[in-house]
Structure formats: structure tokens, C-alpha cells
Amino acid sequence: MAIQWFPGHMTKARRQIEAKLKLIDVVIELLDARLPLSSRNPMIDDILRDKPRLILLNKADLADPEATRKWLAYFKAEGHLAHPADASTGTGVKEIPEQVKMLLKEKIDRQIARGMNPRAMRALIVGIPNVGKSTLINKMAGRHIAAVGDRPGVTKGQQWIKTGGNLELLDTPGILWPRFEDQEVGYRLAVTGAIKEEILNIEEIAFYAVKYLVKDYGSRFQERFGIEKLPEDLENPDEIVAVMEAVGRKRGCLISGGRVDLEKASRVLLHELRAGKLGRFTLETP
Numbered sequence: 001m002a003i004q005w006f007p008g009h010m011t012k013a014r015r016q017i018e019a020k021l022k023l024i025d026v027v028i029e030l031l032d033a034r035l036p037l038s039s040r041n042p043m044i045d046d047i048l049r050d051k052p053r054l055i056l057l058n059k060a061d062l063a064d065p066e067a068t069r070k071w072l073a074y075f076k077a078e079g080h081l082a083h084p085a086d087a088s089t090g091t092g093v094k095e096i097p098e099q100v101k102m103l104l105k106e107k108i109d110r111q112i113a114r115g116m117n118p119r120a121m122r123a124l125i126v127g128i129p130n131v132g133k134s135t136l137i138n139k140m141a142g143r144h145i146a147a148v149g150d151r152p153g154v155t156k157g158q159q160w161i162k163t164g165g166n167l168e169l170l171d172t173p174g175i176l177w178p179r180f181e182d183q184e185v186g187y188r189l190a191v192t193g194a195i196k197e198e199i200l201n202i203e204e205i206a207f208y209a210v211k212y213l214v215k216d217y218g219s220r221f222q223e224r225f226g227i228e229k230l231p232e233d234l235e236n237p238d239e240i241v242a243v244m245e246a247v248g249r250k251r252g253c254l255i256s257g258g259r260v261d262l263e264k265a266s267r268v269l270l271h272e273l274r275a276g277k278l279g280r281f282t283l284e285t286p
């Protein structure tokens with residue numbers, strides 16, 4: 001799903017999440033492990049305030065493991081509990097209830113001290129489009145999937161999904177807008193497919209990807225596309241075009257006269273990159 005965000009949409013999204021916050025104990029904030037800051041909502045702290053929060057670096061299967069380690073340390077230093085996950089296979093997902101329990105320990109202990117049976121912990125999943133919210137909900141629901149039904153104080157139609165480990169999820173995640181403040185961020189989001197390609201120019205996105213690949217993952221890139229010589233000056237557009245032409249020739253993206261179809265080559269490159277064919281990569285470091 002790709003949404004174009006306008007100020008009105010943002011206000012509405014924020015209000016919807018704020019209404020849901022009243023119903024839950026904890027927020028599971030999903031970030032893309034390949035670009036944790038660019039995939040983070042710029043107003044998230046202001047929206048969530050002091051609500052306990054678990055940060056999930058999702059799609060960690062696609063990210064550079066060394067960079068993910070650095071990001072986990074970064075979020076820990078920020079005072080957050082953070083955890084890597086791959087919602088599509090379920091790696092790192094079964095640990096979530098235990099971590100939520102750690103976050104809510106004081107609250108649960110208080111309930112027990114008062115002789116109460118601790119009720120199910122309730123969570124809301126939030127994140128920008130395409131970060132894996134629905135995938136995570138389905139994975140956490142697993143065969144436990146069951147709507148608990150309306151409860152007092154719950155907006156009609158709002159359903160709770162039971163997961164293992166005494167944790168319930170609101171069935172509809174909170175959808176947040178990504179950072180847009182600078183073009184770099186836009187390109188990074190576009191490289192991973194988080195924002196619509198049509199918003200930006202496909203060749204520009206691919207050019208951005210090439211610069212990044214050459215800089216940080218040069219030998220893999222060179223090997224995959226059989227590129228003889230990597231550009232030396234990444235600020236020289238001619239050198240980037242030459243590399244893209246090599247990619248296009250390798251993949252048969254040709255137009256009449258044997259010229260390379262740069263648009264097609266750009267699509268192919270981004271497709272292979274997103275599909276993990278160039279290995280695991282991270283587009284930003286703390």
C-alpha cells in the first residue's frame with residue numbers, strides 16, 4: 001500500500017492513533033531495519049508520549065546484521081527496548097510477549113500485589129506503510145487468531161486479536177507518515193519500496209541506489225552485474241550512467257540501436273536489490 005500524505009491525512013492519522021492509545025498498554029513501533037530513522041515517523045515521541053514502547057526493527061532478514069547491531073545499541077542508548085524481527089518468517093516474533101511483559105512489569109506487579117489476576121496486556125502496532133504491520137499481526141495471531149469482541153469502552157468494530165503469551169493486539173494497526181523533510185530520506189524510502197516510485201523519478205532512485213551500493217557494498221554489486229570498473233567519482237553523473245548502462249547490458253535492457261534502456265535497467269536493479277539478490281544491506285547507520 002502506498003499513500004500520498006497531505007497535512008489533513010497526517011492530522012487524521014495522528015488523531016486515530018491517539019484515540020487507540022487510550023485502549024492499550026503498550027505500543028509496538030515497527031521500523032524498517034534497513035533504514036530505521038528514515039522509516040520512523042518524525043513526530044512519534046510527541047504522539048506516543050510516555051506510553052510504554054517496544055521498537056521492532058523489522059525486515060532484519062534483509063538488513064546488514066552488523067548495522068542492525070549498531071542500531072539496537074543506538075535505541076538502547078535512547079532508553080528504548082528494541083528487538084530485530086522478520087515478520088514474514090516469524091523470526092524474533094515469539095519473543096514479543098515476553099518483552100512486552102518486561103515493559104509492563106511494574107503495572108503487572110501492582111495488579112498482583114492488589115490480589116488481582118493480571119489481565120491480558122493490550123498492544124497497538126504502529127508504523128509507516130509497507131513496514132510489515134499486517135504481516136506481523138498475522139504472524140502473531142497465528143493459529144490463535146480469534147476476535148475477542150467488543151469490550152466496554154472500545155469503539156464498536158474494534159477487535160482484539162489474541163496472540164500467545166497473554167498479549168492481545170488491536171486488529172487495525174496505526175498507520176503513520178514517514179519522514180519527508182529531506183530528499184535523501186525520500187530516496188532511501190524509495191529504494192526499499194516504502195514510498196511510491198511514481199512520486200520520484202525511477203532513474204534517480206536507481207542512481208541513488210548505485211551510489212550507495214558502490215560506496216558500501218562495491219564488490220557484491222560489481223560481481224552481480226559483472227561491472228568491470230566501479231565509478232571513482234560518485235558525484236559525476238556520467239560515471240553513474242556508465243554503471244547503469246553496464247547493468248542494463250547485463251540484463252538485456254536494450255532499445256533499438258543497441259542502446260541501453262535506462263528506465264528498464266533502473267527497474268531491474270531496484271527489483272533485484274529489494275528482493276535481496278544483492279545480499280543484505282542497510283542504507284543508514286546511527
Ligand code: G4P
Pocket residue numbers: 001058059060061062085086087088089127128129130131132133134135136
Ligand atoms: P504494512 O501492513 O505495514 O503496510 O506492510 P505489510 O505487512 O503489507 O508488508 C509489506 C511487504 O513487506 C509485504 O511484501 C510483506 O510480505 C513484506 N514483509 C513484511 N515483513 C517482512 C520481513 O520481516 N521481511 C521481509 N523480507 N519482508 C517482509 P509484499 O511484496 O508487499 O507482498 P508479498 O510479497 O508478501 O505478497
